[in-house]
Amino acid sequence: xxxxxxxxxxxxxxxxxxxxxxxxxxxxxxxxxxxxxxxxxxxxxxxxxxxxxxxxxxxxxxxxxxxxxxxxxxxxxxxxxxxxxxxxxxxxxxxxxxxxxxxxxxxxxxxxxxxxxxxxxxxxxxxxxxxxxxxxxxxxxxxxxxxxxxxxxxxxxxxxxxxxxxxxxxxxxxxxxxxxxxxxxxxxxxxxxxxxxxxxxxxxxxxxxxxxxxxxxxxxxxxxxxxxxxxxxxxxxxxxxxxxxxxxxxxxxxxxxxxxxxxxxxxxxxxxxxxxxxxxxxxxxxxxxxxxxxxxxxxxxxxxxxxxxxxxxxxxxxx
Amino acid sequence: xxxxxxxxxxxxxxxxxxxxxxxxxxxxxxxxxxxxxxxxxxxxxxxxxxxxxxxxxxxxxxxxxxxxxxxxxxxxxxxxxxxxxxxxxxxxxxxxxxxxxxxxxxxxxxxxxxxxxxxxxxxxxxxxxxxxxxxxxxxxxxxxxxxxxxxxxxxxxxxxxxxxxxxxxxxxxxxxxxxxxxxxxxxxxxxxxxxxxxxxxxxxxxxxxxxxxxxxxxxxxxxxxxxxxxxxxxxxxxxxxxxxxxxxxxxxxxxxxxxxxxxxxxxxxxxxxxxxxxxxxxxxxxxxxxxxxxxxxxxxxxxxxxxxxxxxxxxxxxxxxxxxxxxxxxxxxxxxxxxxxxxxxxxxxxxxxxxxxxxxxxxxxxxxxxxxxxxxxxxxxxxxxxxxxxxxxxxxxxxxxxxxxxxxxxxxxxxxxxxxxxxxxxxxxxxxxxxxxxxx
Numbered sequence: 221x222x223x224x225x226x227x228x229x230x231x232x233x234x235x236x237x238x239x240x241x242x243x244x245x246x247x248x249x250x251x252x253x254x255x256x257x258x259x260x261x262x263x264x265x266x267x268x269x270x271x272x273x274x275x276x277x278x279x280x281x282x283x284x285x286x287x288x289x290x291x292x293x294x295x296x297x298x299x300x301x302x303x304x305x306x307x308x309x310x311x312x313x314x315x316x317x318x319x320x321x322x323x324x325x326x327x328x329x330x331x332x333x334x335x336x337x338x339x340x341x342x343x344x345x346x347x348x349x350x351x352x353x354x355x356x357x358x359x360x361x362x363x364x365x366x367x368x369x370x371x372x373x374x375x376x377x378x379x380x381x382x383x384x385x386x387x388x389x390x391x392x393x394x395x396x397x398x399x400x401x402x403x404x405x406x407x408x409x410x411x412x413x414x415x416x417x418x419x420x421x422x423x424x425x426x427x428x429x430x431x432x433x434x435x436x437x438x439x440x441x442x443x444x445x446x447x448x449x450x451x452x453x454x455x456x457x458x459x460x461x462x463x464x465x466x467x468x469x470x471x472x473x474x475x476x477x478x479x480x481x482x483x484x485x486x487x488x489x490x491x492x493x494x495x496x497x498x499x500x501x502x503x504x505x506x507x508x509x510x511x512x513x514x515x516x517x518x519x520x521x522x523x524x525x526x527x528x529x530x531x532x533x534x535x536x537x538x539x
Numbered sequence: 540x541x542x543x544x545x546x547x548x549x550x551x552x553x554x555x556x557x558x559x560x561x562x563x564x565x566x567x568x569x570x571x572x573x574x575x576x577x578x579x580x581x582x583x584x585x586x587x588x589x590x591x592x593x594x595x596x597x598x599x600x601x602x603x604x605x606x607x608x609x610x611x612x613x614x615x616x617x618x619x620x621x622x623x624x625x626x627x628x629x630x631x632x633x634x635x636x637x638x639x640x641x642x643x644x645x646x647x648x649x650x651x652x653x654x655x656x657x658x659x660x661x662x663x664x665x666x667x668x669x670x671x672x673x674x675x676x677x678x679x680x681x682x683x684x685x686x687x688x689x690x691x692x693x694x695x696x697x698x699x700x701x702x703x704x705x706x707x708x709x710x711x712x713x714x715x716x717x718x719x720x721x722x723x724x725x726x727x728x729x730x731x732x733x734x735x736x737x738x739x740x741x742x743x744x745x746x747x748x749x750x751x752x753x754x755x756x757x758x759x760x761x762x763x764x765x766x767x768x769x770x771x772x773x774x775x776x777x778x779x780x781x782x783x784x785x786x787x788x789x790x791x792x793x794x795x796x797x798x799x800x801x802x803x804x805x806x807x808x809x810x811x812x813x814x815x816x817x818x819x820x821x822x823x824x825x826x827x828x829x830x831x832x833x834x835x836x837x838x839x840x841x842x843x844x845x846x847x848x849x850x851x852x853x854x855x856x857x858x859x860x861x862x863x864x865x866x867x868x869x870x871x872x873x874x875x876x877x878x879x880x881x882x883x884x885x886x887x888x889x890x891x892x893x894x895x896x897x898x899x900x901x902x903x904x905x906x907x908x909x910x911x912x913x914x915x916x917x918x919x920x921x922x923x924x925x926x927x928x929x930x931x932x933x934x935x936x937x938x939x940x941x942x943x944x945x946x947x948x949x950x951x952x953x954x955x956x957x958x959x960x961x962x963x964x965x966x967x968x969x970x971x972x973x974x975x976x977x978x979x
Contacts, residue, residue, distance in 0.1 A: 248713055248714075248720075249713060249714070250714075425711060425714070513876065514876050514939040514947055515947060517874065517875070517876035517939070518874045518875060518876055518939050518940055518941035518947035519874070519941040519944075519946060519947050521874040521941075522707065522872055522873070522874035522941040522944060523707065523944065524711075525707065525708070525710075525711040526874070
C-alpha cells in the first residue's frame with residue numbers, strides 16, 4: 221500500500237514536470253526586454269552619438285570658414301541631432317533619467333542668458349567645461365545651437381571668436397553627453413553591468429514598470445499645452461511627432477507582452493496622434509495623445525502589472 | 540441550546556489563539572513603526588481620503604500619533620500574556636480602529652478581520668482552563684466568515700470563466716523556476732482560480748472534520764505561504780495561519796505540550812494560575828438567554844454586512860459600493876488614470892488638476908481606481924480652491940479605468956459635478972455603469 225502511494229506520487233510529479241516542459245514558448249519578459257534593449261533602444265543611442273559627432277564636425281567647419289553653406293550644414297546637423305535626441309528621449313528609462321541628460325542636451329532656451337554670457341566673455345573664455353559646469357541648462361543644448369545658427373547675421377557673428385567658442389563648446393558638451401549615455405548602455409551603467417544587459421536580465425520586472433511609467437510621463441508632457449512664447453520657438457508639432465515616433469517603437473517592442481488586440485489598438489492611437497502633430501494640428505495631437513496616455517495608464521499598466529493596486533502598506537486592497 | 544452553548548470546554552485552544560493573536564498584533568505594530576509607516580502613511584500626507592462616515596477623524600500631532608502606535612506593542616503583548624486581557628484588547632482596538640479610520644485608501648480586509656476579532660476578545664472570556672463552547676465557536680465563525688465570503692465573492696464570471704485577475708497576476712511571475720513558463724498560460728489562471736475558490740469555500744469544513752484536519756491545515760499553510768511569496772499581502776497569511784488553529788481540538792495545546800520533550804501536561808492559562816483555578820461556571824439562565832441573543836445578532840450581522848452590496852445597483856467590484864467589510868479579498872485588478880477639471884462658474888476660469896496636487900502617490904493611485912475615493916479627492920480639490928478664494932467651484936473627473944484586464948472605460952461620469960455631491964452620494968449618482976455589465 222505504501223509503495224503504491226509513493227508510485228502514485230512519483231507519477232504525479234513526473235506529470236507535473238511534463239506539463240511544465242510543455243509550457244508555451246512565447247516570448248518571456250526578459251526576451252522582450254532584451255529585444256527592446258538591443259534592437260530598439262541601443263540603435264537610437266548609437267545614432268544619437270553619431271549625429272552628435274557629425275554636429276561637432278559641422279560646427280567646426282562653420283567656425284573655421286563661416287559662410288551661408290557651412291552655416292546651413294551646421295543647422296542641418298543640429299536638426300539631425302535634435303531629431304535623434306527627441307526620439308531617443310522618448311525612451312528615457314535608465315541612463316537619461318539617471319544622468320538628467322535633458323538638461324545638458326536639449327532644454328528650453330533663454331536668449332538673454334546666452335547673449336549675457338557672450339558679452340561678458342573674452343575670446344577663449346567659453347570652453348566645454350564652462351558650458352558643462354558654469355552655465356544653466358537654458359544657456360546650452362541643441363535648441364540653443366539651433367537658435368544661434370538661425371539668426372540672420374550668424375555668418376558675421378561667427379567671425380567673433382566668442383560666438384565660435386560658444387557654439388563649439390556647446391556641441392562638444394552635447395557630444396560628450398551623448399557618448400556618456402552610449403557608454404552607460406554598452407560599457408557600464410551605475411558602476412555595474414551595461415544597461416543593455418541590465419534590461420535584458422530584468423527577471424524581477426523592475427524595468428518593465430519603469431519603461432511604462434516613463435512612457436506615461438513622456439506622453440503626459442505631450443498632452444500639455446505648449447509654452448506661450450518659448451525663445452527660439454521650435455516647431456512644437458513636429459517635435460512632438462518625433463517624440464511619438466520613439467514611443468511607437470516602444471509599443472512595437474513590448475507588443476508581444478500586450479497581446480495582439482491591445483498592441484494593435486495602442487499602436488493605432490500612437491499613429492493617429494503622430495499624424496495629427498505631423499499635420500501641424502497641435503490641439504488635435506494633444507487630445508489624441510491623451511488617448512494614448514489613458515491606454516498606457518490603464519490597460520497596459522494592468523496587463524504588465526505595473527500598478528498592481530496594492531498600497532505601500534501590506535495589503536489586499538486590490539480587491 | 541443554551542446548555543450546549545455554555546458547556547465548558549477546554550480553554551487551551553482559545554488561550555493559544557489569544558496568545559498568537561496578541562503576539563501578531565504586537566509584531567504588526569512594531570513592524571509599522573520600523574517601516575516608517577506612521578510618518579509616510581499618517582503624518583506626511585497633506586490630506587487624507589477619509590471614510591464618508593468618519594470624515595472628522597484626523598491624524599494626531601506626530602508625538603501623539605507615534606504614541607498611539609507604540610502603545611499597541613505592549614497592548615498586544617498584554618493580550619498575549621493574558622494580563623488585563625479585556626482592557627488591553629479594548630485599548631488595542633481603540634488605537635487600531637483609530638489608525639485604520641484615518642485614511643480609507645489604506646483599507647485592508649484583514650485589518651477588518653483583526654478589528655472584529657478584537658471585539659470578540661474584548662467581549663468573550665479568553666483565559667482560564669475552560670471556556671464556554673460558544674467562545675470557541677464564535678472565534679471559529681469569525682474566521683469562517685473570511686473564507687466563506689472570500690469564496691462566495693469568487694463565484695463570478697471573471698474568476699471562474701476568464702480566470703481573471705488571477706491570470707494577470709500569475710503572468711507576472713514567469714520568472715519563477717520550473718513552473719514559471721506555465722504561469723502565463725490561460726488554463727493555469729483558470730485552474731488556479733477554481734482551486735482558490737474551492738479552497739475558500741470548503742476549507743472551513745475540512746478543518747472542522749477531525750479526519751481531514753491535518754491535511755487541511757497543511758494545505759492552508761501551503762496556500763497562505765504561497766500567496767505570501769507571490770503577492771505583497773503582508774502579515775495577512777500569518778494572521779490566518781495562526782488564527783485557524785482555533786479549528787483544532789480545544790485541547791490541542793495541552794496535547795502538544797505533552798509531546799515528548801515539550802514539558803509534560805502543564806496547564807495553559809494566560810493568568811498563570813493553577814489549572815483548577817480557571818474552571819468557569821455557566822452563566823445564570825436569564826443571562827445565558829441574552830448572551831445567546833447577542834451572539835446570534837453578531838452572527839447575523841457578520842453574514843449580512845459583507846453581502847449588503849447585493850442591494851446596491853451595479854457591480855461592487857466596479858462601484859466599490861459595499862466593498863468595505865465584505866472580505867472580497869484580491870478579486871480585482873484595476874489600473875486607472877484620473878484628472879480633475881475644475882471650473883469657477885463665477886469667473887469662467889478653468890483648471891486641470893492632477894491628483895498628486897493634493898494627494899500622495901499611493902493615495903492618488905487608489906483614488907484613480909476606487910470611485911468613493913475619487914469623490915473624496917474631488918472634495919479635497921474643491922476645498923483647496925475654496926481656501927484660495929474660489930468658492931463653489933465645479934469639479935469633474937476625467938477618469939479611465941481598466942478592470943480585470945478589460946478595455947479601459949470611464950469610471951466617473953464626466954458630466955457630474957462631484958463637488959456638488961455629498962460624501963454619502965450613491966455610486967449610481969456618479970459612477971458610469973460597467974459596459975458590458977458583468978454579473979456575479
